[in-house]
Amino acid sequence: MGRLEDAAGAAELPVEPGPVEQVLARLDPALAVQLLGEKVRMALNGRLLTDVGGIVLAQGDELAFLPPVSGG
Amino acid sequence: MGRLEDAAGAAELPVEPGPVEQVLARLDPALAVQLLGEKVRMALNGRLLTDVGGIVLAQGDELAFLPPVSGG
Amino acid sequence: MADVRLSLDAFDPAAEIAAFNARQQYAGGIVTFLGQVRDSGGVEALELQHYEPMTLPGMQELARVTEKRWPLEGLLIVHRSGVMMPGDAIVLVAAAARHRRDAFAAADFAMDHLKSESWFWKREKTASGWRWIEPRPEDHEDISRWRA
Amino acid sequence: MADVRLSLDAFDPAAEIAAFNARQQYAGGIVTFLGQVRDSGGVEALELQHYEPMTLPGMQELARVTEKRWPLEGLLIVHRSGVMMPGDAIVLVAAAARHRRDAFAAADFAMDHLKSESWFWKREKTASGWRWIEPRPEDHEDISRWRA
Numbered sequence: 394m395g396r397l398e399d400a401a402g403a404a405e406l407p408v409e410p411g412p413v414e415q416v417l418a419r420l421d422p423a424l425a426v427q428l429l430g431e432k433v434r435m436a437l438n439g440r441l442l443t444d445v446g447g448i449v450l451a452q453g454d455e456l457a458f459l460p461p462v463s464g465g
Numbered sequence: 466m467g468r469l470e471d472a473a474g475a476a477e478l479p480v481e482p483g484p485v486e487q488v489l490a491r492l493d494p495a496l497a498v499q500l501l502g503e504k505v506r507m508a509l510n511g512r513l514l515t516d517v518g519g520i521v522l523a524q525g526d527e528l529a530f531l532p533p534v535s536g537g
Numbered sequence: 538m539a540d541v542r543l544s545l546d547a548f549d550p551a552a553e554i555a556a557f558n559a560r561q562q563y564a565g566g567i568v569t570f571l572g573q574v575r576d577s578g579g580v581e582a583l584e585l586q587h588y589e590p591m592t593l594p595g596m597q598e599l600a601r602v603t604e605k606r607w608p609l610e611g612l613l614i615v616h617r618s619g620v621m622m623p624g625d626a627i628v629l630v631a632a633a634a635r636h637r638r639d640a641f642a643a644a645d646f647a648m649d650h651l652k653s654e655s656w657f658w659k660r661e662k663t664a665s666g667w668r669w670i671e672p673r674p675e676d677h678e679d680i681s682r683w684r685a
Numbered sequence: 686m687a688d689v690r691l692s693l694d695a696f697d698p699a700a701e702i703a704a705f706n707a708r709q710q711y712a713g714g715i716v717t718f719l720g721q722v723r724d725s726g727g728v729e730a731l732e733l734q735h736y737e738p739m740t741l742p743g744m745q746e747l748a749r750v751t752e753k754r755w756p757l758e759g760l761l762i763v764h765r766s767g768v769m770m771p772g773d774a775i776v777l778v779a780a781a782a783r784h785r786r787d788a789f790a791a792a793d794f795a796m797d798h799l800k801s802e803s804w805f806w807k808r809e810k811t812a813s814g815w816r817w818i819e820p821r822p823e824d825h826e827d828i829s830r831w832r833a
Contacts, residue, residue: 395734459736459804460817467586537616554699559699573709
């Protein structure tokens with residue numbers, strides 16, 4: 394979402410299922426660095442993750458990278 | 466104004482000109498006590514008085530007794 | 538710049554808000570406060586009295602102080618006097634500012650001062666008759682926040 | 686009880702305020718906040734993005750927390766998503782309560798949380814193109830007031 398869409402060049406990227414670490418390793422390294430930025434939070438199927446370690450994406454799962462929000 | 470109108474039985478009382486002390490002395494004593502209550506402020510012709518001592522009412526002057534306010 | 542009115546008749550708060558908002562193209566945030574006669578506690582009517590020589594001048598002075606304290610794009614203060622029924626509007630304050638915190642603070646400040654430092658006297662009518670309402674201790678606490 | 690909406694199209698804040706107020710006969714005070722795209726600084730357009738699975742649920746949770754914290758008679762939260770022009774409404778919060786301080790606090794609290802803890806991303810378009818807007822340090826200070 395937000396500025397990360399510009400970095401990714403798209404709002405959504407289809408990826409192969411598998412452990413999150415492997416999914417990220419297959420992305421453009423510059424993008425992966427941004428997605429793993431300190432202020433970026435992650436949500437799996439609409440639920441915030443406290444720790445991405447050990448998460449394995451299955452077919453149909455949606456992993457969202459959420460940069461700092463700014464509403465109102 | 467406010468509850469003091471009930472005490473006075475009227476919103477305005479015509480009084481003889483003269484020093485405020487004399488004007489008050491000619492009123493009903495029970496009313497005078499209420500008008501001089503600690504929380505009552507006085508205004509002469511729309512201007513708040515800090516001290517009523519020494520004020521002399523001339524013809525046409527309006528002396529207002531203002532109990533605690535409550536707006537909104 | 539402020540629009541300050543003492544209204545002797547009922548006013549339409551929604552129409553006032555719509556008209557005020559329409560003038561605020563430079564504001565990022567607009568805070569409005571509407572005070573109305575509550576339909577509860579057996580209150581049949583509410584009366585606000587004002588003192589002609591002082592009430593509106595006092596409201597204008599309050600607007601001046603409010604505008605001096607916060608950078609506002611617009612300020613509206615409308616206060617009723619007279620007899621009101623449940624549901625009737627008593628007071629409307631609207632503050633428009635570039636930034637929202639200024640709008641919130643200005644509206645809050647103006648309301649606290651209208652409540653306990655403006656020249657109005659309030660009484661309500663219930664089944665047991667009319668009763669004058671004195672300011673509550675909270676009203677004085679509210680206003681003391683601004684003196685810090 | 687709260688009316689919480691994510692609006693993908695322009696909405697009319699004056700009509701929303703009028704409709705909300707009309708339902709609040711038990712409230713003594715109603716505070717509304719309207720945030721709109723400011724006509725200044727060369728901003729040609731503003732875009733708010735939301736994330737479908739989380740944005741509206743997050744707003745509903747915010748309404749629940751707000752209603753739990755203050756005794757309210759009514760609460761309205763409408764937030765736009767999409768591309769807006771100067772003068773367009775971005776967000777409307779209305780809080781109705783028996784007592785005015787509850788209405789002020791609830792509206793203020795909801796706005797602080799919509800600003801910096803809701804799932805929206807904002808960018809603005811000027812002559813030099815689109816630029817993402819990160820939250821300002823003040824936004825985090827504002828929200829920390831409620832944790833005391």
